[in-house]
Amino acid sequence: MSSDLTEPEAGPADVAPTLSAVAKRAGVSAITVSRVVRTPELVAPETRARIEQAMRDLGYVPNLVAGALASARTNSVGVLVPTIANSIFADTVQGLSDKLEPLGFSVILAQSRYDAAREDRMLAALLSRRPEAIIMVGSPATEEGSRLLRHARIPIVETWDLPAMPIDAVAGFDNYKAGVAVAKHLVAQGRKQLAFIGGDDPRATRRWLGFKDEILASGLAEPRRLILDRNASGSVVAHARLPGVDAVFAANDAHAIGFMAGLRRAGLLREGPASAQPVAVIGLGDLEMGRLISPTLTTISVHGDAIGSTAATLTLERGGERHVDLGFELVLRDSG
Amino acid sequence: MSSDLTEPEAGPADVAPTLSAVAKRAGVSAITVSRVVRTPELVAPETRARIEQAMRDLGYVPNLVAGALASARTNSVGVLVPTIANSIFADTVQGLSDKLEPLGFSVILAQSRYDAAREDRMLAALLSRRPEAIIMVGSPATEEGSRLLRHARIPIVETWDLPAMPIDAVAGFDNYKAGVAVAKHLVAQGRKQLAFIGGDDPRATRRWLGFKDEILASGLAEPRRLILDRNASGSVVAHARLPGVDAVFAANDAHAIGFMAGLRRAGLLREGPASAQPVAVIGLGDLEMGRLISPTLTTISVHGDAIGSTAATLTLERGGERHVDLGFELVLRDSG
DNA sequence: TGACGTTATGTTAGCGCTAACATACACGGG
DNA sequence: CCCGTGTATGTTAGCGCTAACATAACGTCA
Incomplete structure (x- = not known):
């Protein structure tokens, strides 16, 4: 039959x-x-x-696949982040989804896992789905990735930094200046032995450079830099590797909180204000968690969700300002 | 020209x-x-x-859009989560991406924001892109959503719970039993005035039911239940609304840590072990943060990443066991 | 009254690719 | 010497939809 x-x-x-x-x-x-x-x-x-x-x-x-082919409009945007788990980038993805989904756009999500080769593969994979824009954290790690994006002829938004030569649009903040701001604050507090802990991705490195340059400019000795794994556990034991240190800038809040856990075990954490801390700790990201722990975490607040919604807006409007600095704030609490 | x-x-x-x-x-x-x-x-x-x-x-x-139309294979999977920001579901998305992306599948991400109408819209939007499978946290909130999925004729994986009548495949754990396990532990510890704090989404409600039933079965008075906003700040002040309480089960670690912050301000948090705590606190999710704070957080560990990778496997293999219980563990630390 | 807009619907062709089926040629064994 | 079996490449049709352009049936107004 x-x-x-x-x-x-x-x-x-x-x-x-x-x-x-x-x-x-x-x-x-x-x-x-x-x-x-x-x-x-x-x-x-x-x-x-x-x-x-x-x-x-x-x-x-x-069937939007057929519709997309016929109309040359996919109503989708590609989003590339280093990682989505336990990360500040989740806010950015949330922010841009909330703006794009009601307009009928779908988010195609890819993760590079901080791996340049994987980033290039993901970029190529995203582009073959003909998204109407690409939003990525940071900038392409390789020349090949950059070339792919430049030839795609769609809006490209680089986020979480302010690249000197952006491909197209930018929604971020100045990581170098964030490092400078933290250094200034710690130096003004009278701290002498400063250190930086965290990853060595491009944005963390920019923070480190600003931090270091400002410290050197203020006449202090060059700060130490400890490159850590992406999980916070490494930062728990980081203190043992930084003898004599009296102030630490962590590349993100997770590292900062991990480092504080190590200080607590070493008996170097006070319930009092920043001035009472034997070792000042400052993070970046302003996780809600930082307000809940004790002592509360001093941190650079960076508006991850605003970065996402601004990036979404930049993909939709081709004209106008395509270089948005969302800034950051040093939020003073008790840890440093 | x-x-x-x-x-x-x-x-x-x-x-x-x-x-x-x-x-x-x-x-x-x-x-x-x-x-x-x-x-x-x-x-x-x-x-x-x-x-x-x-x-x-x-x-x-x-152009994979054209390729997909011609071959009737999109090499994509739809993923629907309540939210991705500050959430335990980010691990699940990471886990499934890591399995699917190397195989050439793209992840189309959608968020329901715990809103049934939006969930239905997102489900319809996902299905119009003809994904080869749908992975979602929980089960469809409406009959309409369920009908859409049943008619889609693709693998559907429900996660983070064990629905009684799954649409197709399942990768999760028993939220009811998790509530029971926490209740048993707190009762054995001699706690008398118990309470549950957190959201009222289906999974949190299952935890609450297991918690309540077990407490009633052990002869204690019915526990209180405080339904809170999705951000942890609400839980900071929750303690004032639970006079006399000596043990709290929070629907997730963020709420637990927020509640502990409130206890700290009220002078009801000790650095010692669980037995020394005036109020025991138990969370769910096993965030890395829980190990870093003081006192360390007792929690139900639920393997969010394993849920993701198992879900990915279930989308790829049509045969075999389609109902995977990943279980959970009560991780005893100092908070309860 | 008829040229002209308006509203509702249809026809045709094609988006860029792949499935399925040719075709063409080389090689080796009976 | 022809047939079978690979191996490499080509032809044809069509996936499900939409852009662009008809067409038809109605007013409406000078």
């Missing part, structure tokens, strides 16, 4: 129903069904009702 | 080059170029080299 015998009544089809199946059932042409989906106001109310009924009967779900 | 004048040499084209453009340049047919992209071992080395050169010259990026 061949399968082209149709079911007696509207039984579940073996394959997803198409526009023309709906059209046939409603006694109209395919384009009219297409209009009901996309521009219902152009279809007469009675026709529309008949078509909507047919769509319900068949359980029609539009 | 009209723009259809081609550049003298391989300049950047106005539109993205297609397979046939590459084919023409290499002097072969389109299908041979397609083979170089997908099954290079079927193409003679010299031909392949010529085509690869042509692809490089033109900066060819395959």
